[in-house]
Amino acid sequence: MSAVLRVPSLLGVGFVWLYRLTFGALFxxxxxxxxxxxxxxxQAVRRHGLVRGSVLAGWRLLRCNxxxxxGFDPVR
Amino acid sequence: MMLFTIPILSQxxxxxxxxxxxxxxxxxxxxxxxxxxTTVVVRMLLVPLTVKQIHSMQNLQRYAPQxxxxxxxYKHDRQKQNEELMKFYRENNINPAASxxxxxxxLPVFIALYYTLRSFESNFHVGPNADLSFLHFxxxxxxxxxxxxxxxxLLFVYVASQMASSYFMMTTADKTQRILFMVMxxxxxxxxxxxxxxxxxxxxxxxxxTVGQGLITRRLVAxxxxxAPERRSSRTSPKxxxxxxxxxxxxxxxxxxxxxxxxxxQVRRKKxxxxxx
Numbered sequence: 001m002s003a004v005l006r007v008p009s010l011l012g013v014g015f016v017w018l019y020r021l022t023f024g025a026l027f028x029x030x031x032x033x034x035x036x037x038x039x040x041x042x043q044a045v046r047r048h049g050l051v052r053g054s055v056l057a058g059w060r061l062l063r064c065n066x067x068x069x070x071g072f073d074p075v076r
Numbered sequence: 077m078m079l080f081t082i083p084i085l086s087q088x089x090x091x092x093x094x095x096x097x098x099x100x101x102x103x104x105x106x107x108x109x110x111x112x113x114t115t116v117v118v119r120m121l122l123v124p125l126t127v128k129q130i131h132s133m134q135n136l137q138r139y140a141p142q143x144x145x146x147x148x149x150y151k152h153d154r155q156k157q158n159e160e161l162m163k164f165y166r167e168n169n170i171n172p173a174a175s176x177x178x179x180x181x182x183l184p185v186f187i188a189l190y191y192t193l194r195s196f197e198s199n200f201h202v203g204p205n206a207d208l209s210f211l212h213f214x215x216x217x218x219x220x221x222x223x224x225x226x227x228x229x230l231l232f233v234y235v236a237s238q239m240a241s242s243y244f245m246m247t248t249a250d251k252t253q254r255i256l257f258m259v260m261x262x263x264x265x266x267x268x269x270x271x272x273x274x275x276x277x278x279x280x281x282x283x284x285x286t287v288g289q290g291l292i293t294r295r296l297v298a299x300x301x302x303x304a305p306e307r308r309s310s311r312t313s314p315k316x317x318x319x320x321x322x323x324x325x326x327x328x329x330x331x332x333x334x335x336x337x338x339x340x341x342q343v344r345r346k347k348x349x350x351x352x353x
Contacts, residue, residue, distance in 0.1 A: 023186075026264060027179050030253070032172035034158040064176040066128035072162040 012045035012053060032070030037061055043075040085191060092188035093199055100200075107200075108210035108217045111189070111274050115281040118185050123289075125178040130293045133173035133245075139164075186278070193218050193272040210277060217274035230276050231269060235261045237283035244290030 016038050024038065031037050040060050045053030056075065064070075092114075099110035119126075136143075146164060150157035165172055192199055196218035202208070208216045213226035221227035238261035268276060 023183055025260075026267075027182070030174040032175050034162045037176045061176055061180060066125050066132065066171075066173075066175050066178065068171075068175070069166070070162070070172040070175070071166050072159055 008050035009045045009053065012050045013042050016041050016045075031064060032068070033060070033064060033073045034071070035074065037064050040073070040075060047075055085187065088184055088188035089191040089199075092185070092192045096192065097200065106210075107202075107206070107208050108214065108274065108277060111217065111277050112281050114185075114189075115278050116285065118182065119282060119285045119289075122178055122181065125181075126286075126289060127293060129173050129175065129178065129245075130290065132171045134294075136170060136173050139168060139170060182282070186275075189278055190271070190275055193274045196272070196274075210273075214273050214277070217277060218272050220270060221273045221276050222269045227269075227273055227276075230273060230280065231265055234268065234276050234280050234283070235265055237280050237287065238264075241283040241286035241290075244287055 020038055033040065035043065037057070037060055041053070041057035044056040044060075047053065048056060060073070063073075095114055096107070096110045099105045099113045100107060103110075103113070105113055143161065143164065146160050147157060150160055164170070196202070196208075208218060210217055213229055215224055215226065221231060239258055242257045242260075268279070
C-alpha cells in the first residue's frame, strides 16, 4: 500500500531529474539558495508528497529571483 | 503530470505561432528574422531581471578573495562549503547573482519554438518555394542543423557565442565550475545538431544579446571595483579579512592613478616631437 502511495512523489522526483538531465544541463545556472531549487523540489516532494511539495517548489522558484537575498533555506 | 503539461505545450505553440506570424506579415520580416525579432523581444522583457543580476555579480567580485578562502577551507566538504558561503552572504549583506527564475522564464519560449519549428510547414501553411533562409548560409530554418553545410557554420557560431555569454554571466567563483561551463557547449553541439536550425538561431541570438548586455553594463557601471580585488588577493591573502578590505580601498586609486596619468603624457610628448621634426 505504501509503495502505491509513493508513486506520485516518485513521479515528481523523476520529473526533476528529467529537467536536470535536459534543460538543467543545457542552460547552466547556479542557484542562490542552498539546497538548490531542484534539490529543494526533490526534498519537498519526498517529504510532503507531490501536491504540497510541488507548491512548495513553485514558491521557492518564484523566490529565486534577482531581488531576493538567497541563502540557506531547507525544506521545513 | 503529463496530462497537465501537454495542453500547456500546445497553447505555448499557438502563442509562438501567432507571434511569428505577426512579425512575418505585419513587419514583413522573413521567417528567420521573425525568430530573431521574437528572441530580442523576449530578452528585452527580461532586461530588468538580468541587469539586476549583472549588478549583483559585479558587487560579488569585490568579495572574491574571501570567498576563495572559504572554498579552500571547506575543500573536501561541499555541503559545508555551500552552507558557509550562504552564511558569508548573509553576514555581508550580499545578494548572490545567480537565480533560477530568469533562466526558467526562457524555457517556455524555447520549448514553444522547438514545437513550432518541428512542424513548420503545417503550422504556417508555407509553400515549397517559401523563403526560409537566413543570411544566405542557412537555406532552411526548419531543417536539421547538420543537413546543410551552413548549419556547421551556425553551430560554430553557437559554440563561440555560448562560451562568450557564459564568460559574461559567470556567477560562481568556483574554478572547476567555471571551466565546466566554458567546456559544456563543446559537448552540447552533438545534441543541438539534431535540432531545427531556427532553434540554434534563437540560441545564438540570445547568447549574443547576453554578450552585448554584459559589455554595456560593464562599461556603464564603474570599472574600478571589478579588477582591483584580483590583484589584491595574491598580495594580501595572509592578512585578516577586514584589513584586506580596508587596504583594498586605499590601494585602488594608488594603482590606477599612475597608469591613467602616464599613458596620455607619453603619447603627447611623442606626437609633439614628431611634429616638430
